Amino acid sequence: MLTRLKRGRVVDPANGVDAVADLWFEDGRIVSPPAGAAACEIDCTGMVLMAGGIDLHTHIGGGKVNIARTLLPEDHVPLHLAADMALRSACGHAAMPTLAAGYRYAQMGYTACFEPAMLPTNARQAHLEMGDTPIVDHGAYALLGSDDFLLRQLAADAPQAKINDYVAWTLAATQAMGIKVVNPGGISAFKFNCRAFDLDDAHPHYGVTPRRILQALARAVAELGVPHPLHVHASNLGAAGNLATTLATMEAVEGLPLHLTHVQFHSYGTEGEFKFSSGAAQVAEAVNRLRHVSIDIGQILFGQTVTCSGDSMAQHRNADLAAPRKTVLMDIECDAGCGVVPFRYRDQSYVNALQWAIGLELFLLVEDPWRIVLTTDHPNGAPFTSYPHLIRLLCDKGFRDEQFARLHPAAQAMSILPSLKREYSLTEIAVVTRAAPARLLGMAGRGHLGAGAAADIAIYREQADREAMFAAPAWVFKDGEVVVREGRIQAAPRGATHVVRPEYDRAIERDLAAHFDSHMTQSFAGFAIGEAELCEACNHGGRLHVHSCHTR
Amino acid sequence: MNAPHFVCPFCGLLCDDLPFPGTSGLLQTACPKAAEGWAAIRATGDARVDGVAVAEAAAVRAASAALAKARRPLIGGLAGDVQMMRAALALADRCGARVVHANQAAAQRNLFALQSRGAVATTLAEARQRADLVVVVGGDVTRRFPRIMERLFAPAPVFVDAAQRRLALLGVDALEYAPAGVSAERVDCGGLDLFDAVGALRACCEDRIDARMAPAGLAALAERMQSCRYGLLLWAAGDLDFAGADLLVEQLQQLLQDLNRETRWAALPLAGSGGDLTANAVAAWQTGFALPLEFRDGEVAGDAFPDYSDVDLLLWLAVLPGLTFPDWARDVPVVAIGAPGLAPPGARVFIPAAVPGVEAAGHLVRTDGVVTLYAPAQTASAHPAAATQLERIAAALEPPC
Numbered sequence: 001m002l003t004r005l006k007r008g009r010v011v012d013p014a015n016g017v018d019a020v021a022d023l024w025f026e027d028g029r030i031v032s033p034p035a036g037a038a039a040c041e042i043d044c045t046g047m048v049l050m051a052g053g054i055d056l057h058t059h060i061g062g063g064k065v066n067i068a069r070t071l072l073p074e075d076h077v078p079l080h081l082a083a084d085m086a087l088r089s090a091c092g093h094a095a096m097p098t099l100a101a102g103y104r105y106a107q108m109g110y111t112a113c114f115e116p117a118m119l120p121t122n123a124r125q126a127h128l129e130m131g132d133t134p135i136v137d138h139g140a141y142a143l144l145g146s147d148d149f150l151l152r153q154l155a156a157d158a159p160q161a162k163i164n165d166y167v168a169w170t171l172a173a174t175q176a177m178g179i180k181v182v183n184p185g186g187i188s189a190f191k192f193n194c195r196a197f198d199l200d201d202a203h204p205h206y207g208v209t210p211r212r213i214l215q216a217l218a219r220a221v222a223e224l225g226v227p228h229p230l231h232v233h234a235s236n237l238g239a240a241g242n243l244a245t246t247l248a249t250m251e252a253v254e255g256l257p258l259h260l261t262h263v264q265f266h267s268y269g270t271e272g273e274f275k276f277s278s279g280a281a282q283v284a285e286a287v288n289r290l291r292h293v294s295i296d297i298g299q300i301l302f303g304q305t306v307t308c309s310g311d312s313m314a315q316h317r318n319a320d321l322a323a324p325r326k327t328v329l330m331d332i333e334c335d336a337g338c339g340v341v342p343f344r345y346r347d348q349s350y351v352n353a354l355q356w357a358i359g360l361e362l363f364l365l366v367e368d369p370w371r372i373v374l375t376t377d378h379p380n381g382a383p384f385t386s387y388p389h390l391i392r393l394l395c396d397k398g399f400r401d402e403q404f405a406r407l408h409p410a411a412q413a414m415s416i417l418p419s420l421k422r423e424y425s426l427t428e429i430a431v432v433t434r435a436a437p438a439r440l441l442g443m444a445g446r447g448h449l450g451a452g453a454a455a456d457i458a459i460y461r462e463q464a465d466r467e468a469m470f471a472a473p474a475w476v477f478k479d480g481e482v483v484v485r486e487g488r489i490q491a492a493p494r495g496a497t498h499v500v501r502p503e504y505d506r507a508i509e510r511d512l513a514a515h516f517d518s519h520m521t522q523s524f525a526g527f528a529i530g531e532a533e534l535c536e537a538c539n540h541g542g543r544l545h546v547h548s549c550h551t552r
Numbered sequence: 553m554n555a556p557h558f559v560c561p562f563c564g565l566l567c568d569d570l571p572f573p574g575t576s577g578l579l580q581t582a583c584p585k586a587a588e589g590w591a592a593i594r595a596t597g598d599a600r601v602d603g604v605a606v607a608e609a610a611a612v613r614a615a616s617a618a619l620a621k622a623r624r625p626l627i628g629g630l631a632g633d634v635q636m637m638r639a640a641l642a643l644a645d646r647c648g649a650r651v652v653h654a655n656q657a658a659a660q661r662n663l664f665a666l667q668s669r670g671a672v673a674t675t676l677a678e679a680r681q682r683a684d685l686v687v688v689v690g691g692d693v694t695r696r697f698p699r700i701m702e703r704l705f706a707p708a709p710v711f712v713d714a715a716q717r718r719l720a721l722l723g724v725d726a727l728e729y730a731p732a733g734v735s736a737e738r739v740d741c742g743g744l745d746l747f748d749a750v751g752a753l754r755a756c757c758e759d760r761i762d763a764r765m766a767p768a769g770l771a772a773l774a775e776r777m778q779s780c781r782y783g784l785l786l787w788a789a790g791d792l793d794f795a796g797a798d799l800l801v802e803q804l805q806q807l808l809q810d811l812n813r814e815t816r817w818a819a820l821p822l823a824g825s826g827g828d829l830t831a832n833a834v835a836a837w838q839t840g841f842a843l844p845l846e847f848r849d850g851e852v853a854g855d856a857f858p859d860y861s862d863v864d865l866l867l868w869l870a871v872l873p874g875l876t877f878p879d880w881a882r883d884v885p886v887v888a889i890g891a892p893g894l895a896p897p898g899a900r901v902f903i904p905a906a907v908p909g910v911e912a913a914g915h916l917v918r919t920d921g922v923v924t925l926y927a928p929a930q931t932a933s934a935h936p937a938a939a940t941q942l943e944r945i946a947a948a949l950e951p952p953c
Contacts, residue, residue: 063922066833069840071666076840078851089645089839089852097840121675124924128634128915129837148710191682192711193781193816205711316812319670326670327809331682331818332922333675340670519710521676521703522923523568526557533926537635537915 001039002026003480008044008459012051013427014435014448023049025455028480032451044459047474050430051447052111052456053387056437057231057261057296058378060101060138061115061129063122064308064338067328068095068379071340072306074324079103087489088134094305094379102134102492104385106483109458109473112137112446112498116180116231116261117310119143121333121522123174124529124538130497131539135483137446137456139498141231142174143310145181145213146188148334149515155206160219161505167220168504169512173528175499177441177547178228179221180261182310183235184210187337190313197313199235199248210235211252218253224502225549227442229257229294234266237314241270243279247286255292259440262298262377263287264359272414274350278358281416284365287372294440295366298377299359299390300352306342307380315339334519345382353411357404363394364420369431370439387433392467394424429466442547443498455480494542497534502549559927561872561909562589564824564919565676565697572930585698585825592873593907596934597892600902612941614901615867615887616948622865625649628881629888630843631826631872632938633914633927637834639942640869645847646946649867650855651835652844654875655828660856661789662821663832663842665801672808674784674818675920676703681710682782682816687720687773688736689804690746691791694729697822697919700786701731712781720773722749742767747796750803753777758810783817790823822919826874829917833924870894871905871938889941892934905941906933 005023012018024031024038059065069076069092076091079100092100105113113133118126118140130138144150144167153163167179185208186197192204199210218230234249236242246266250258260266263283271277287293304323309315312329318341319327328340345352359381366372374391378384393400404417424432438447445454459475476484483491509524516524535544558572563585573581573590581587599611606614619625627644630637630653644651653659665671679686686704693700701719708714719736721727723746727736741749749770755761756774763771777783785804792800804819811817823829832842839845841854866881868888877896888899895902908914909927914937917924936944 061837066836069836070663070832070842071670073667073841073854073856076854078853081850088642089847089850091852092840095840098837099839119922122922122924124915124926125833125917125922128834128924132638132834132838191678191782191816319809322670326666326668328666328670329672329812329818330922331674331678331816333677333920334681335677518707519677519681521680522918522925523557526559526568526925529926533913537913537926 002034002036003040003042004038005042005044005049005459008047008049009462010049010449011426011430012449013431014439015450018427023449025480028455030449030451030453030455042475046462048426048460048462049449050109050458050460051434051449051453052458052476052478053109053433054112054437054447055110055375055384056114056373056441057116057375058113058384059115059117059308059380060096060113060133061098062118062126064310064340065095066129067338068306068308068340069097071326071328072342075306081489087492094383096379096383098129098132099134102136103489106135106476106478106489107487108387108470109460109476110136111456111478114138114177114441115140117141117143117182118174118176119310119332119336120147120170120174121335127175127497127529127534127538131542133495134492135478135495137495137498139177141178141180142170142176143180143182143336144170144217145184146186146336148188148519149512151185151188151203151206151208154208154212154216160216162508163216164220164223165504165508167217168224168502169508171226172501175497175529175534177498177500178226178231179217180231180233181213181217182233182336183237183313184213186210186235186313187310190316190337191331195313197235199245199252214249214252218256218258222256225551226500226502227547227549228440229259231259231261233261233311237265237311238318240268240276242266243269243282246283250286250290250293257292259294261296262375262380263295264298264300264355264362264381267358267362273410276351276354277414278354278361280358280361280365284362287366288368294371296373296375297359297362298375298381300345300355301376301382301386301389302345302347302352302356303382304344305379305382306340308338308340309380310336310338312337312339315341347406348408350408350411353407354414357407357411357415357417360393360400361415361417361420364422369428370436372432373437373440374432388467388471391429391470392465395429395466397421397423494540496543496545497539498545498547500547500549502551556928556930558930559909559916559925560586561907561916561927562586562874563697564822564829565699565703566824566916566918566925567699568925583698589873592893594892597904599904602900608903611901611903612944613948615903616945618865618885618887618901619647619867619945620949624862625865625867626860626863627651627867627869628878629654629868629870629875630831631870631875633827633908633916634830634834635914636869636871636938636942637831639939641835641838643942643946645852646949648848650844650846650858652858653828653831654878655790655826656844658789659823659828659832659843661792661797661801662823664798665805669802669805671805672812672818674820675922679784679820680704682712683784684712684716685718685720685776685780685783687722687783687785688724688727689722689785689787690724690800691788692724692727693786693788693791693822694727696788696790696825698729700822701727701729705731705734718776739773740767740769742769747800747803750800750807754803754807754810757807777811778815780815783811785817785819786822788822820920824917824919827872827916829919829921833917833921868896868899869938871907889938903941904935905938906935908937912937
């Protein structure tokens with residue numbers, strides 16, 4: 001059905017547009033203004049039109065999230081969705097179940113979400129969970145870097161071509177969109193009872209350093225032409241003074257593309273009375289200077305949440321801070337691990353207050369919005385439902401100052417935040433919430449409103465209060481279908497799965513089969529997730545988008 | 553074309569290293585639990601209503617009518633795959649049903665401990681490759697999981713010298729299926745019951761008491777637990793069938809947390825048979841709640857201490873064998889979807905369905921809760937999958953249910 005969205009303010013930074021205009025779409029795609037009349041017209045006067053939001057780092061599916069859900073029955077607040085829309089009953093807050101996550105993302109105008117830490121041995125569960133996440137498109141990054149196969153190869157000085165084949169095989173076998181590394185080598189080192197692991201430390205068993213792991217994986221991702229840079233959760237998460245590790249990590253890959261994730265948790269100095277200070281200025285300076293680096297923030301916001309991470313080493317360190325006091329740690333299958341620690345961020349805690357300020361300092365000090373993505377590392381910094389609040393903090397200096405004045409006084413004294421006058425424009429918000437993540441993921445047809453793009457569209461009533469504006473879009477379209485109207489869900493179509501499939505030499509599978517025999521407890525023959533299994537069994541018949549890789 | 557990869561669905565270990573033995577229970581299998589499974593199921597069976605064989609469509613209509621009439625329906629059993637559980641939850645949501653797995657009591661022993669104190673856990677491969685001390689607690693886990701020792705102790709481990717590995721039994725006399733080449737040593741608890749023995753172990757490991765005050769066997773075990781490189785606690789909640797077992801698991805988890813301050817330890821709580829981990833995983837990811845849970849008035853909530861005295865219809869789902877039919881349900885009208893051979897006694901309606909991993913493809917969650925396997929169909933099926941049968945029942949319901 002040809003639809004015309006009339007006279008709205010189209011904010012489409014990927015195409016350099018911020019103007020009142022009509023937007024047309026038909027059969028799920030944006031089209032150029034046609035000669036004929038529209039079958040459906042929607043008056044968008046006073047409204048802002050953006051492409052659907054894209055969250056490139058949100059823990060929505062997989063083992064550790066399901067542990068968090070199970071661990072915290074007290075977390076699950078009912079959503080009270082209207083029963084007459086044939087929606088499923090749903091509830092959730094921080095450890096969001098799949099149904100609630102799909103509904104709540106759509107209600108905020110988001111139309112695609114990426115699970116950033118899919119363990120290869122847990123990939124089936126991650127895809128099954130994402131398949132049960134309604135409305136939004138989804139995909140995941142396969143987690144490597146503490147898996148024994150890679151560490152064995154690096155310890156044996158395997159050629160880069162073999163690493164590349166392994167990485168490509170992993171992407172195909174787990175149906176992934178990218179590669180993530182978490183505390184490179186550190187999850188494995190923790191299994192050998194190592195409690196801290198910095199960039200140039202040698203692994204207690206394999207002797208390999210995190211630097212070497214980063215270089216091998218960043219090179220593989222680049223040489224295979226995977227659009228999304230290596231997605232890096234750096235060493236020393238959450239530790240005071242980790243700033244030095246973060247800066248060294250950026251330099252370690254020698255100019256290869258690198259996406260540093262939840263960088264707020266990695267921007268800490270050791271100044272001041274409490275030996276904990278903001279490293280935002282130094283990190284932002286490095287990001288501004290190093291064009292190969294992109295980041296997402298992992299902003300914290302105050303309140304109860306739960307932290308779910310593959311970084312079992314860091315989470316073990318945090319276990320005594322758990323609130324409520326219960327932690328789950330797991331070592332996983334010669335592959336990785338995880339840690340789940342419930343946490344309540346408090347504005348009267350010096351450390352938490354400064355973490356809040358550090359995230360915002362990074363947002364405001366990084367100059368190029370195309371290399372920064374808005375995230376809370378859901379649910380680790382805060383549930384994703386707090387994005388509208390975060391957007392207001394970025395757009396409204398007066399509001400930001402009011403919130404800042406509530407912080408622990410010593411934290412206020414240690415932050416330059418009040419001196420940062422910058423307020424994000426709507427264009428910049430559109431960049432950091434859709435256009436930049438789409439570009440960083442290589443999703444040509446998403447994150448913008450040019451002809452040919454998917455008709456994933458969020459229409460917000462323009463309001464000075466940006467929190468109210470972004471909390472409840474007037475309309476949300478997914479592939480051209482109305483999914484939300486005035487905050488109420490109208491339809492819950494299946495989202496598509498997004499993957500990449502670079503070419504590789506299948507000779508690697510002989511080595512992998514032998515590795516499965518010696519190390520693993522399932523057979524190699526049954527490991528890979530086939531396309532039919534993915535689409536029919538995991539995703540209820542949903543579509544598959546295979547994004548191209550451009551080999552260098 | 554190669555034969556499809558075979559995942560044995562008959563216990564939570566989901567072994568996929570053995571060939572498909574064929575559908576007849578008479579064929580040889582290396583595993584007694586698998587043999588039991590094969591013996592319990594039949595390839596074909598009739599749909600029945602009130603004991604009379606009918607067409608499947610008629611049984612589906614009867615099931616749907618019974619469900620529509622029920623005021624307090626319960627969907628139970630739940631021995632099946634992910635796809636069955638998805639369909640069961642969708643139907644329960646529509647009908648305002650309660651949902652519970654037949655292994656609920658055992659599952660809650662681990663669940664309550666998790667929800668009050670957390671957990672330290674590991675998976676099969678880590679356990680096999682690393683553990684230099686394995687302590688089996690509270691029961692002979694090899695009766696429920698006959699191949700567990702084989703899978704933990706063979707082939708040789710990668711990160712530990714095979715000769716260094718020790719196996720201790722705490723509150724267990726012997727193992728029916730012991731590992732080859734590793735002797736199991738029974739810990740002498742000096743007459744203490746299991747609760748007190750674990751309490752004494754904790755006290756020794758935390759240096760809260762002089763080890764000489766504890767029974768010698770426990771003091772020696774505590775010493776070894778603190779000095780090993782990677783220890784493994786192994787139990788099956790199904791074996792801990794006594795009051796307060798969740799508190800024992802909580803004690804074990806706290807012991808692990810204490811030990812991990814200095815060395816590495818983890819638990820491998822064995823489960824997953826009869827699809828219990830599968831059902832709980834799907835329930836948790838869709839709703840947030842582990843089983844049991846309840847849908848009511850467009851909301852879903854956990855139902856940790858359920859009272860089923862007002863259940864007026866039980867929809868019993870069992871396409872995998874091994875469930876115990878609950879005593880409280882003897883007088884409740886039962887509609888069942890199951891593998892032929894698994895109809896509960898007295899079911900008013902029985903709808904046959906395919907066995908996942910044998911006659912239908914399905915996803916199943918393994919004992920460690922991490923590895924989900926895809927179990928392809930091995931043979932053609934005379935009957936649709938349980939999920940399909942549930943969807944047919946839902947389709948035949950008059951709205952709103």
